[in-house]
Amino acid sequence: MRLEKDKPLYVVIFTFVVSASFVLLLALANEATKDRVAANRLFAEHSAVLRVFGIPYKDAVEVEELYLARIATLPPEEKGAAPAYAATVDGTAYIAVVQAGPGLWGTITAIVSSDAAVARLRGLEILSQNETPGLGGRVDEAWFKAQFKGELVGTLGVTVNPAGPGDADHENARVDAITGASRTSQGIQAILDASLGRLRKIGGGRR
Amino acid sequence: MRFKHAKVIKDGLWLNNPIFVQVLGICSTLAVTNNLRNTLIMTLGVTFATAFSSWTLSLMKDLIPRKVRLIAQVLAISFYVIIIDIVLRAYQPEVSKQLGPYVGLIITNCILQGRAEAFAAANRPWPSFIDGLMNGLGYMAVLMCIAFVRELLGFGSLFGIDVLGPRFVPWTIMIMAPSAFFLVALAMWGAKAILAHGAAARR
Numbered sequence: 001m002r003l004e005k006d007k008p009l010y011v012v013i014f015t016f017v018v019s020a021s022f023v024l025l026l027a028l029a030n031e032a033t034k035d036r037v038a039a040n041r042l043f044a045e046h047s048a049v050l051r052v053f054g055i056p057y058k059d060a061v062e063v064e065e066l067y068l069a070r071i072a073t074l075p076p077e078e079k080g081a082a083p084a085y086a087a088t089v090d091g092t093a094y095i096a097v098v099q100a101g102p103g104l105w106g107t108i109t110a111i112v113s114s115d116a117a118v119a120r121l122r123g124l125e126i127l128s129q130n131e132t133p134g135l136g137g138r139v140d141e142a143w144f145k146a147q148f149k150g151e152l153v154g155t156l157g158v159t160v161n162p163a164g165p166g167d168a169d170h171e172n173a174r175v176d177a178i179t180g181a182s183r184t185s186q187g188i189q190a191i192l193d194a195s196l197g198r199l200r201k202i203g204g205g206r207r
Numbered sequence: 208m209r210f211k212h213a214k215v216i217k218d219g220l221w222l223n224n225p226i227f228v229q230v231l232g233i234c235s236t237l238a239v240t241n242n243l244r245n246t247l248i249m250t251l252g253v254t255f256a257t258a259f260s261s262w263t264l265s266l267m268k269d270l271i272p273r274k275v276r277l278i279a280q281v282l283a284i285s286f287y288v289i290i291i292d293i294v295l296r297a298y299q300p301e302v303s304k305q306l307g308p309y310v311g312l313i314i315t316n317c318i319l320q321g322r323a324e325a326f327a328a329a330n331r332p333w334p335s336f337i338d339g340l341m342n343g344l345g346y347m348a349v350l351m352c353i354a355f356v357r358e359l360l361g362f363g364s365l366f367g368i369d370v371l372g373p374r375f376v377p378w379t380i381m382i383m384a385p386s387a388f389f390l391v392a393l394a395m396w397g398a399k400a401i402l403a404h405g406a407a408a409r410r
Contacts, residue, residue, distance in 0.1 A: 006273065037300075
């Protein structure tokens with residue numbers, strides 16, 4: 001029997017059946033992997049919190065143990081504020097905030113930590129970003145994040161500097177931007193400014 | 208039959224290469240080729256999605272109404288791309304995080320729909336699979352060559368491993384998209400010259 005493929009009823013039924021079949025298979029694949037994806041997400045978040053406080057870990061099991069034992073979740077400083085954390089490392093108290101801001105292609109979500117007086121940054125970690133791989137996406141590379149470790153917080157905060165020679169000085173409240181990724185670097189600057197404001201509110205440091 | 212497949216293989220890899228001859232998939236060529244690792248993963252994704260979507264669409268070709276054939280193609284292509292995304296999120300979360308939106312953007316890669324329309328719509332499933340696979344591999348070969356030059360000169364590294372040492376001054380232009388324009392143009396020029404030379408020699 002020859003199929004009358006151009007009849008409206010056939011077109012509707014065909015489109016429905018094909019769409020439903022693909023969606024069903026995708027739903028099954030999603031269902032089969034959702035626990036693993038959720039575990040990956042949790043590991044990514046918890047390990048980023050540990051790294052931003054400078055707490056070393058070996059594997060996923062240790063991440064969970066250390067997170068439960070050493071990280072305290074702080075009450076939000078205002079209604080609807082993103083999470084904030086506290087931890088004591090080598091006898092010094094540190095605080096951290098999760099802060100989101102616009103990048104070039106989408107939202108960048110980072111965790112920024114400092115000492116309780118917000119005099120010096122402890123670190124910065126990227127939780128999620130959709131920036132251009134190889135350009136803005138480099139915000140998640142170790143060299144970029146290492147710049148923030150121990151950087152002095154000036155009266156104007158910390159500047160993401162787009163020009164000049166590379167800056168290895170941790171006493172000038174300045175870090176390097178990424179060449180060719182101005183909008184992403186501006187996004188990091190905005191995240192940094194907002195984070196420092198929140199850290200000062202939580203830590204009761206300078207305003 | 209074997210000869211027919213040999214022609215499909217040769218076409219996809221060289222004589223009808225998606226970058227040199229069909230000039231498809233150029234957007235991703237500009238976007239991801241500043242880094243070998245991302246290029247490899249992205250092109251593996253394109254190869255997988257092109258091969259399997261061509262195979263699936265060829266299996267369905269006698270049932271697809273002409274009016275909705277583009278919808279059917281996009282559905283099959285999206286299905287395989289989302290499968291890649293799910294697998295990466297579950298088993299390679301770091302890679303998934305780095306590639307971000309680029310995996311989803313495979314759906315818009317012209318090569319996939321180009322092969323579905325130009326080959327899978329008129330051929331049997333197995334040759335369509337080989338055609339998709341070879342076009343993906345042809346695309347991968349060109350992009351990996353471009354990424355090799357861009358990462359080496361732009362970062363002084365290959366697959367993230369420093370090879371040119373600390374005294375090397377990176378060529379920032381190589382990291383930025385415009386460098387891919389002239390590298391693709393140079394590669395096309397070279398390939399077309401070789402193709403034209405081969406054609407002249409056969410005459």
